Amino acid sequence: MTTGPEVAQIPMRVADRLTEQLVPGGWRRHRFVPDDEVAFVREPFHGVVFHFGVNLAGGDGVSLSSSVGVEHAAAAELQRQLFGRTDAVCQVGASMTNLVHDAEPSKVTPFRWWVASTEQVDEAVGRVVADLVAYGEPFLVGNQTLPKLIETLLERPKSQVEYATLAVCLAVSGDLPGARAMLAKFGSVRPVFAGDTTGTFIHNFTERFGN
Structure with missing residues (x-):
């Protein structure tokens, strides 16, 4: 049976193994919280940043x-x-579970990335990296231009989060009528932001881009 101290070593070992495998491909580790996640970033070209985060939270594994x-x-x-x-802003993202499921549903199992002992770390990390290459990279590359990112968001179900992102991205791309339409939807759907965040965003947006 895996002991508590051994399980406690898993996050650090996972983070180290991921770093070893990802750094040669241009990724940089920028966040590590042992009971939360390890996160990496990569800049494929100026002005665009790819993000990759791996869960490290767990109990017996x-x-x-x-x-x-x-x-x-x-x-x-x-x-x-x-x-x-x-804080950091990713305009579009996807879970690896969904990306793998969309490509090959039979490959998604509850234990695909499970680690219950330090001996399992290398194999599990290898699978995580392989999935990043096979399923994550196509998603990242496919959304590395602003028009494609906008297209992806327009095709998805939307909440305030997506409407705010679309308003900004459309404004940056020069489509102010489209941006204002997204702003109107941002203000009309069920709020997901706390406090007066909705009002602050609408006020600042209209101050900058007009009604």
Whole structure:
């Protein structure tokens, strides 16, 4: 049976093995919280940042479930300003579970990325990296231009999060009528942001781009 101290070593070992395998491909580790996640970024070209995060939270074991995201720097910075926030912004993202399921449903199992002992880390990390290459990279590359990112978001179900992102991305791309239409939807759907965040975003957006 795996002991508590051994399970506690899993996050660090996972983070180290991922770093060893991802750094040669241009990824940089920028966040590591042992009971939360390890996150990496890569800049394929100026102004675009790819994000890759792997879960490290668990009890008797850890499921190394992961997600990928794309950040267009100019739009992300504007989005932070309009919200009055400083945290990272990924305009579009996807869980690896969904990406694998969409491509090959039979490959998604509850234990695909499961690690219950340090001896299982290398195999599980190898699978995580292989899935990033096979399923994550096509998603990232497919959304590395702003028009494609907008197209992806328009095809998805939307909440305030997506409408805000679309408003900003359309404004940055020069489509102000489309941006204002997304802003109107942002203000009319069920709020998901706390406090006066909705009002702050609408006010700042109209101050910058007009009604």
